[in-house]
Amino acid sequence: MKDSVLTIRNLSVDYQIEAGRLQALRQVNIDVEKGAIVGVVGESGCGKSTLISSIIRLLPQNAIIRDGTVEFEGSNLLDLNDEEIRAMRGTKISVVFQDPMTSLNPVLSIQQQMMHIQYRDQNSRSEKLNKSLALLESVGIADPRTRISQFPHEYSGGMLQRISIAMALQAQPSLLIADEPTTALDATLEVQIIHLLKDIQSKVGCSVLFISHHLGVIAELCDSVVVMYAGEVVEHGTVRDVFHNPAHPYTRKLLECDPAGIQTKTRMLPVIPGEIPNLVNLSDGCIFRSRCQSALPICEMHVPRKHEITSTHSAKCHQLTA
Amino acid sequence: MTTTLRVENVRVQFRVKSGLRSWLDKSTAASIDAVRDASFSLQKGETLALVGESGAGKSTLALAITGLERIAEGSIQFEGREVATMQSRELRKYRRNIGYMWQNAIGSLSPRMNVRSLITEPVKIHNVPNIDQRRLSNELLNLVGLSEEFGNRYPHQLSGGQARRVGVARALALNPQLIVADEPTAGLDVSVQGEILNLLNQLQDELKISMLVITHNLNVVRHTSDKIAIMYLGRIVEQGDTAEIFSKPRHPYTLALLSASPSPDPDMQAERIELKGEIPSPLNRPQGCEFHTRCPFVKDICTNTPPPFKVLSNSQALSCHFPR
16 A cells, blocks of 8 residues: 555535535545545536535535544644645645636736745745746746736637646645546547646656546546545546446446447437435435435445445445345 | 528638728738638438537537628528528528527526526517417426426526526427527536437437537537538538548548547557647638648648548548548
8 A cells, every 4th residue: 555645534524504404525535645646536416526625625614524534644634723724725735626717817917826826935036937937838838938928818728727737736736636627628628638637747746636527537547536426435446447347336327328438329328317316414325226226125224335346446335235 | 301501601700800900900810710611501300510629610600500690701591591691680580490509508598587488588589479388388398308397497496407408498499490509518417418418319300300519529419410510710621421420530630539538448548649739820820721730640731732622422521631
């Protein structure tokens, strides 16, 4: 077992809303090893935003962390005070967000923004500028010296995402969280960004937590994958484990649904019928049972436990233990 | 088979400088071509997919077809009638024939109207006489697979997939001959994408409408469309039957688009044609073949001579000096 950079144990987060308590995350366990790229597969409502916000401690006011720890380089992020967590953000942990058009400030030039984020360093202005130029160069922005003084609207979406990645890597963080960084981009640019992330990761040596609902991207980029459904980790394993031998019915369905995987023309594409259950006042039982085609009577009664299929592959489903 | 739509050599221009500025500064062009020399035809009951990256001119072409964007050259004929020369009164009447599904499903619904009034709004706007609006809205809701209870909801109470269904119902309200679906699956989860595509397929089989699907994701149209037109920088660079394009892509750009979609199998490292850089600006179109700046197979002739649009078989056509 290699060193872990991020270890999430039994993380449970609720939101206090009018209707009651919305259990957004329940007993989530995730390990990110040093230098590894871990993918999180999840559709809307699976809790991935809550997960990211818990790690960088940007949860909204009505969130309650019910249980669990988020160990990062030896300290529990959930125990840190405001000042300590602020020192972590951007230096040790940084995030690349989904939409580069909205994550950059439209009224400041790229130069201003890239210099601002180096406010912790004691370097001179010219040193900071040189560092910014080198960063832009490293993510493949041609002619950075003239382009750095431009504003976000003068760049294309793919370029802006490259800049976001450059800015996230500015302080050489040990953990990079990428929140659907390619969803807003065209297919040909998506491929470029994935290769860029892979390149940079091998150069900088940081760990990456890569969140996406695009199965193909995860298969190509990641070492291991965590499948989340409605606030739970339902399956976990290496990409080969999960994509070749999916153990959880949800993972199997998801792989079937992907239009990229269907080679012959069909007028009826497979879907997962039903919707994500309401997470307020949850009853007992498996969270996926209402949409599962092979649900057993036991699925109504107990939440399935984690079942180890191999030393690297585990899933939460009663059928594996029955 | 009757032709619903015939588009011939259409050019759409956008002015980038005001009159005075373009007169004073003649060094750069005053307008850009968002769509250039686009031609295709769509038969009744058929689906054509316009595929390309952002900036390829797909949406502009679709807007020109609905008469929302004026064309500079060429002709657009809908059931034999010329759209480009229609006056506003005629245009309004003509638009009844076209249902439009907008790209942003939730954003295109007014947040202050409930679903029932949203889906009967087209009927009110066009003053269709003798319509029982309540019955119509229930019929439409059933048609798109939503229960009648949804009629009382507001857009913020809908999920992405449900909003998409409301968009389909709205597009169908006037009983159109043609539906334009702009990125029908953008932003939807994988498990819901199939639902919307199945719905479109099913409606087309039942109602025999023609469809124009706009997307940047080739996988979306593999199962929905009969024909595909690949657009790059405002031009159609390859078109043909869907099956043919998927089995025998000839244009390097089509090849790149096809291989750009990573397969959900970690061991299948397909030989990928990765494109360098990004789509050039239409203000500054490359000389020769406009794709040569990103083409992995570029040769000398590509940099100076534009390739002709060659018809290869009765269905497939493309513009490339060295088709694969």
